[in-house]
Amino acid sequence: MSDFARPKILLSRCLGVSPVRFNGGIINDEFVERIKRFADYTDICAEVDIGLVVPRPRMIIRKTGSEFRFVEYESGKDFTESIIRYCNRISGLSEEYDGAILKAKPPSCGIDNANFYNERNNKGKTDGFLGRSLKALPNFPLSDEGRLRDEGLRYRFLVSVFSLADLRFSRIKSSGDLVDFHTRYKYLLMTFSPKNLKILGNIVAGGDIPVREKVLQYKVYFSEAFSKTASVKRHYNTILHIFGYFSKRLRPSERTNFIRLTENYLKGKKPLSVVVELLRGYALRFENDYLLRQRYLNPYPEELDN
Ligand code: SF4
Numbered sequence: 001m002s003d004f005a006r007p008k009i010l011l012s013r014c015l016g017v018s019p020v021r022f023n024g025g026i027i028n029d030e031f032v033e034r035i036k037r038f039a040d041y042t043d044i045c046a047e048v049d050i051g052l053v054v055p056r057p058r059m060i061i062r063k064t065g066s067e068f069r070f071v072e073y074e075s076g077k078d079f080t081e082s083i084i085r086y087c088n089r090i091s092g093l094s095e096e097y098d099g100a101i102l103k104a105k106p107p108s109c110g111i112d113n114a115n116f117y118n119e120r121n122n123k124g125k126t127d128g129f130l131g132r133s134l135k136a137l138p139n140f141p142l143s144d145e146g147r148l149r150d151e152g153l154r155y156r157f158l159v160s161v162f163s164l165a166d167l168r169f170s171r172i173k174s175s176g177d178l179v180d181f182h183t184r185y186k187y188l189l190m191t192f193s194p195k196n197l198k199i200l201g202n203i204v205a206g207g208d209i210p211v212r213e214k215v216l217q218y219k220v221y222f223s224e225a226f227s228k229t230a231s232v233k234r235h236y237n238t239i240l241h242i243f244g245y246f247s248k249r250l251r252p253s254e255r256t257n258f259i260r261l262t263e264n265y266l267k268g269k270k271p272l273s274v275v276v277e278l279l280r281g282y283a284l285r286f287e288n289d290y291l292l293r294q295r296y297l298n299p300y301p302e303e304l305d306n
Helices: 030-036 080-092 129-135 151-169 175-184 186-192 194-205 211-225 232-243 252-266 272-285
Strands: 008-012 040-044 059-064 067-072 099-102 114-117 123-126 142-144
Touching: 008 030, 008 151, 059 123, 067 080, 080 129, 099 129, 099 151, 129 142, 142 151, 151 186, 151 211, 175 186, 175 194, 175 211, 186 194, 186 211, 186 232, 194 211, 232 252, 232 272, 252 272
Parallel strands: 008 040, 008 099, 059 114, 099 142
Antiparallel strands: 059 067, 114 123
16 A cells, blocks of 8 residues: 655653653553654653753643733742743744644643633633644644544544645655646545645646745645545545445445445444445455545555544
8 A cells, every 4th residue: 555654743742752741740642652653753841841840830821811821830930931932932843843742731732721720710721832832823733632532633633644744755846746646635635625626736737837836835725625624424425436436346235335334424333444444445456546546545554543
């Protein structure tokens, strides 16, 4: 099948890299460990990298008026400026990366799910400082170990980072190379964003623009496509398109089995991977090289499924 380019990701250091949590702890997450085998990562820890020690006093987000501050819970000592400088520096590196996996919930790394405390010590939820900074980057794939347990969110994250890595590593030197790259993504793009598929097709077919320029434009709409949600209905549509290549060559019982399986997928009773696996099997059986090269049938290493 395919070799996969290794995505470059930013990773919270306490996710299995070193024991840098405020209490000297480390988080061992089975799925994050698996991803590490297929990606190159740079570990980051906002709190330690701005000079806080391990173990350290508990840090919190304090909301004062409309402003969020990064402070020590007990003493109120304020580290907001340091952490903002740090977050700006990390965001500035994002062009070199295909995505980030942060630790869920802490005041530095959390995405949507960090606690803040107002002047009366009432709690609410917001982004951690680094979470907010990376979330603000347009179309930058961002997740945490909690979200990666959700099948749909995990699929989208993995598709995004492996597709972006593929684009980064593909040596696109000519218009023909770009056509070839785009062809392999036809069904995946159709599932995530038919609108972007069309825009990207126009970029690929565009006339007198140097290829380098085309690739830069292509990257913008390519990464934007994967920031959208691929609905079950869109997957269903893509699945039927691909099934059209084989349906007449299958036995009636095989057709019935396929339709039953896809309907079960539509009803949420079967995972997407089961249907895709079956389509991949048909593509192999009928030696359909065009489909075997489609990233839809092979978007990331299968070891990362489930
Ligand atoms: S959550 Fe972020 S800041 Fe806190 S220990 Fe982990 S990596 Fe460091």
